[in-house]
Amino acid sequence: MTTQTPVAGVRAAVRRVPAYPFTPTNEPIKLDQNENPYDFPAELKTEALSRMAAREWNRYPDLHADELRRRIGAFEGWPEAGVVVTPGSNVLIKLLTELAGIGQTVLTVSPTFSVYTLEAQLLGARLVEVPLNADFSLPVEALKAELGRHEPGVLYITQPHAPTGVVDSLAAVRDLTEAAGDWVVVLDEAYHQYSGTDYRDLVRAGEGRLSLRTFSKAWGLAGLRLGYALTSPELATQLQKLVPAFNVNTLTQAALEVALEQPGYVQARVQEGVQERGRVLAALADHPTCRALPSQANFFLLRTPDAAAAYAHLRARGIVTRRQDSFPGLAGCLRIGIGTPAENDALIAAVTELR
Ligand SMILES: *Cc1c(COP(=O)(O)O)cnc(C)c1O
Numbered sequence: 001m002t003t004q005t006p007v008a009g010v011r012a013a014v015r016r017v018p019a020y021p022f023t024p025t026n027e028p029i030k031l032d033q034n035e036n037p038y039d040f041p042a043e044l045k046t047e048a049l050s051r052m053a054a055r056e057w058n059r060y061p062d063l064h065a066d067e068l069r070r071r072i073g074a075f076e077g078w079p080e081a082g083v084v085v086t087p088g089s090n091v092l093i094k095l096l097t098e099l100a101g102i103g104q105t106v107l108t109v110s111p112t113f114s115v116y117t118l119e120a121q122l123l124g125a126r127l128v129e130v131p132l133n134a135d136f137s138l139p140v141e142a143l144k145a146e147l148g149r150h151e152p153g154v155l156y157i158t159q160p161h162a163p164t165g166v167v168d169s170l171a172a173v174r175d176l177t178e179a180a181g182d183w184v185v186v187l188d189e190a191y192h193q194y195s196g197t198d199y200r201d202l203v204r205a206g207e208g209r210l211s212l213r214t215f216s217k218a219w220g221l222a223g224l225r226l227g228y229a230l231t232s233p234e235l236a237t238q239l240q241k242l243v244p245a246f247n248v249n250t251l252t253q254a255a256l257e258v259a260l261e262q263p264g265y266v267q268a269r270v271q272e273g274v275q276e277r278g279r280v281l282a283a284l285a286d287h288p289t290c291r292a293l294p295s296q297a298n299f300f301l302l303r304t305p306d307a308a309a310a311y312a313h314l315r316a317r318g319i320v321t322r323r324q325d326s327f328p329g330l331a332g333c334l335r336i337g338i339g340t341p342a343e344n345d346a347l348i349a350a351v352t353e354l355r
Contacts, residue, residue, distance in 0.1 A: 013124045020118070027320040029346055031337035034162075034191075034299045036220030036273075038340070040255075041265050048255035061250040064240060068253050071260045072228055076200070076213075081233035084240055085248055089190065089214045089227025094119050095242040096154055096210070096229075100184040101125035105153030107146055109138065111163060111327035113188065116156040125153065131328060136164040136293075140172050144179045152182040159187060160195045163324050163335045165295025167195045170202075177202055177209060184235070185209045193218035193270045194277070195296035203230060210235065217298060218270050219259060224252050273298045277338050283348045289355055299337045302351065307332050310354055317350040319343075 006015055025032075040048070062068070065085050073080040086092050097106060097119040106120035110129035120127040128150065130142045138157070147155065157176065160167045177185050187199045189211050203209040210231040216222035226248065229239065281300060284292040290310070293301040304310035307325035311334060314321055322335040338344065 011124070014122055017118065017121045020114075025315070025320045027315060027318050029319040029339060029343045031299075031339050031343065031347065032320045032322045032335075033222070034217060034297070034335075034337045035222050036217060036269060036298075037338075037343060038220055038269055040220055040259070044258055044262055044265070048258040051254040051258055052251045055250045055254055057250065059250075060246050061248060061253055063245055064243065065248040065253055068226075068248065068256055068260075069228075071257060075260050075263065076230060078200070078230045079233060082231050082236045084229045084231070084236050084243060086227055086243060087225040087248060087252070088216065089188070089212045089229075090115050091247075092212055092227055092229050092239075093156075093186075093188075094123075095239060096184065096186055097123050097125060098242050099239055100152075100154035105150040106156070107143065107150070107153060107183075108156040109143070109161075111324070111330055112156065113158055113162045126150070132161075132164070134329075136161065136166040136329075138168045138172055138176065140176055143176055147180055147183060152184075154184040154186060155180055156186045156188065159189060159197055159199065160191045160295070160297040162188075162190070162297070163299070163301065163322075163327070163330070163333075164293070165191075165297040165300055167197055167296045170197075173199065174202060177206060180208070183208065186212060188212045190214050190217055191297040193266065194273060194298045197296075200230060203232075207232060208235060210239075215256065215259065218266050218273075219263075220266075220269065221256075221259060224255055226252055226256055272341075273338050276341060276344050280338065280344050280348060284351055287351065287354075290351060292351075293333075299335055301330065301333045302336055303330075304332045304334060304354065307334055310334055313354055314347075314350050317346065317353075319347055319350055 069083040070080045073083045093115045102123050102125055106125045107128045108116045109132050128146050130139050133139050199211055203211050210229045214227040281292050289305050291303045307323050311323050324330045324333040324335045
């Protein structure tokens with residue numbers, strides 16, 4: 001890489017942050033991004049394409065994707081006025097950090113989903129990270145102490161947690177959200193279909209709480225980019241001010257309407273994913289040197305004696321995974337998505353060869 005002269009006008013906080021670390025690969029078995037291994041069903045794709053063709057591409061889309069928000073509200077049993085949509089929930093994390101983090105505090109755990117910490121650093125918020133407990137559960141008392149130590153900002157909690165796949169007790173999460181007072185509390189539920197957990201009641205119970213959900217995982221629509229927040233109409237109004245106008249394009253809106261009209265395919269896929277997760281973890285349970293850690297999501301951590309060697313071995317077998325060994329507490333760990341049954345068979349065989 002060439003050394004470039006920094007552009008003086010770029011904020012120091014932006015210059016300091018490294019670019020998002022992701023290297024695309026061409027391996028046939030892609031288990032590195034927690035995607036659904038199956039594409040959108042072919043007949044729904046055909047319907048979505050004809051719906052796209054019928055729209056006027058010369059016109060700006062619905063300003064705040066009102067029709068899509070209405071349909072998501074109907075699907076989730078949530079008032080439309082409390083639904084905010086953006087191209088992926090990653091965008092919502094940026095906007096929530098703008099809403100309640102800049103000039104204030106972003107509180108989360110460590111390790112955690114890298115986007116929370118990345119946005120806090122880019123936007124110049126004070127970042128406070130509390131280490132997870134040794135069993136990866138939420139450090140409830142330590143987080144409560146930090147909530148009391150700083151003026152209100154935004155608290156990010158992921159359930160199931162990423163990258164560990166751990167789900168905490170509802171009592172622990174409720175305890176934390178109740179202690180959070182005037183903080184904005186974000187419950188990121190990107191993988192909730194795989195754990196059967198649902199924090200909508202906690203969001204309804206207090207002000208300043210949001211559930212983040214996405215079409216990128218269980219719905220198998222990561223390529224279309226759509227995520228949403230469920231919250232109170234008051235908080236949605238404030239958050240919506242930060243959403244750029246015409247943010248969700250006409251084609252995505254048309255395709256998502258089709259998915260929400262015929263969501264039946266999701267349940268069968270989630271069931272298969274959960275069953276396959278159990279099968280993979282059981283198959284690796286007696287491994288002599290690696291430990292597959294329990295997970296409630298569509299991925300799991302594999303603790304190996306040497307993450308670099310394990311990653312390279314799996315890649316040589318055509319399987320791409322994600323190294324997590326630079327995170328605190330995750331020495332030796334790879335994060336591995338659950339694939340199709342055939343992909344999982346290949347994974348089991350390749351991990352079995354590891355020593
Ligand atoms: C995958 C993921 C998301 C979803 O991101 P999108 O931008 O909606 O694709 C959100 N939070 C976590 C923790 C994730 O792992």
